[in-house]
Amino acid sequence: MSERVRAVRRRVLGAAVAATALALRGVASHAQASRGGVVRLVVGFPPGGSVDRIARVLVPELSSLMGRSVIVENLPGANGARALARVASSVPNGDTLLFATSAIAYPDNASAAAALRPVILVSTAPMVLVVRATLPVRDMREFAAYLAANAGTTYGSSGIGNPTHLCAARLVEHLRVEAVHVPYSGSTLAFADLVAGRIDFMMTAINSSLGSHAAVRALAVSTRTRSGLPGFDGLPTIAETLVPGFDYGLWLAVYSPSRLPDAAVATLNAQFREVLARDPVRAALADGGVEIVAGSPEDAGRVFRADAERLRGQAPR
Numbered sequence: 001m002s003e004r005v006r007a008v009r010r011r012v013l014g015a016a017v018a019a020t021a022l023a024l025r026g027v028a029s030h031a032q033a034s035r036g037g038v039v040r041l042v043v044g045f046p047p048g049g050s051v052d053r054i055a056r057v058l059v060p061e062l063s064s065l066m067g068r069s070v071i072v073e074n075l076p077g078a079n080g081a082r083a084l085a086r087v088a089s090s091v092p093n094g095d096t097l098l099f100a101t102s103a104i105a106y107p108d109n110a111s112a113a114a115a116l117r118p119v120i121l122v123s124t125a126p127m128v129l130v131v132r133a134t135l136p137v138r139d140m141r142e143f144a145a146y147l148a149a150n151a152g153t154t155y156g157s158s159g160i161g162n163p164t165h166l167c168a169a170r171l172v173e174h175l176r177v178e179a180v181h182v183p184y185s186g187s188t189l190a191f192a193d194l195v196a197g198r199i200d201f202m203m204t205a206i207n208s209s210l211g212s213h214a215a216v217r218a219l220a221v222s223t224r225t226r227s228g229l230p231g232f233d234g235l236p237t238i239a240e241t242l243v244p245g246f247d248y249g250l251w252l253a254v255y256s257p258s259r260l261p262d263a264a265v266a267t268l269n270a271q272f273r274e275v276l277a278r279d280p281v282r283a284a285l286a287d288g289g290v291e292i293v294a295g296s297p298e299d300a301g302r303v304f305r306a307d308a309e310r311l312r313g314q315a316p317r
Contacts, residue, residue: 039070041099041254042087044080045158046186047072050205050288054123054252055099057284061275072099076185079103079159081112088115092257094264102251105307106161116255118300119265120272123290124251126223127167128232130216131201132194140220140241143201147177154180156190156202164190166311167203167222167248174243191216205250206232206289222248229289251293251307253300265297 039062041055055072062070075083080103090096097119098104104113129143137143147153155172157165160183172179182199184190193199195215204210206227210218220238221227224247227235239246254272256265275281276294285292293299 037068037095039066039068039094040073040096041070042073042075042083042096043099044075044077044083044101044103046076046188047074048188049158049186050125050207050250051099051101051252053207053288054285054290057281058272058275061278061281062271065271065275079106079109079161081109084109084112084116087255088112088257090257092259092261094256094260094268096257097268098255100253100255101163102249102303102307103159103162104253104255105304106166106311107308108161110304110308110311113255113304115258117258117260117265118297118304119254119256120269120297121293121295121300121303122252122254122272122276123285123292124249125288125290126206126221126227126249127164127203128206128210128221128227128235129168129171129201129203129219129238130194130210131219132197132199133215133217134197135200135217137219138217140236140238143219144175144177144242147172147175147179151178152180153178153201154182154199156182156184156193156199158187158190159183159185163248163250164203164205168201170248171203171238171243171246174246203248207287222246227289232289251303252290253304255300269297 041059043052043055045051052072052074059070059072075086080101083098084104087096087098098116103109131137137146155168157168159165164187165181165183187204190202191204194202195213203222206221206229218232218235220236220241222238224237224239226237227233273294276292282292
């Protein structure tokens, strides 16, 4: 092949590549404008848990508002790290979002969270200390005495570094007792073993359905103030019973890939805020003991930084 032919071929191929790239940009622009396709809320924990339930309350309302299909994608594992990585590596077009818990602030996750940006602070909620009903304790002082006398007492959590783990670990530490941590990939699995009597206690998100389980007993809430949820409004706090100042809660926030444009983040924030203001959503979340915040991206960022700072250097047992 002569050099002239090679040169012509290079020009033809170059023109073809340029034309293809232009066409692809046009397709991408059209897709962006039409906003078709599916929006995914990625949840880092198994179906049926508290985070998954809240996400599924929002999905039909978001679908209605956006005029698009919105689904929950469960990707459990490593205290939400797999879900975090999934969203961080996705195309920054607003179609793949992380429905994150405060577990994102744990040191192992916090550094990776730099690849994300907050969209909205969704809600906050207390946790509740629950024990298997056959555990011979009725209140927090009996609970502390039991742990002091039984070093092999076991507690479950939604994973190492999860708020359900850290809260229980801090309580055990404050009481200066020993207990064995049994991590699970989600609260649903841990709670099933608590009901079955295979573990002794756990911290879990408060919700009205806990009161219907005869196999468990709620002893106290984890936040400084009591819960207003019917059936739990008389439950004391850990702070007022055993550990003054004890205060651990759960929060939920939505994150996008870090390169999502500001305008897209603002649009998503407005859409989530509208959905969180709808009566069916407010009623469903209130029944689950959840307090809606519907805050700004900056609110979510402040809460994340405060928790990340608090958790830095903590080594849970």
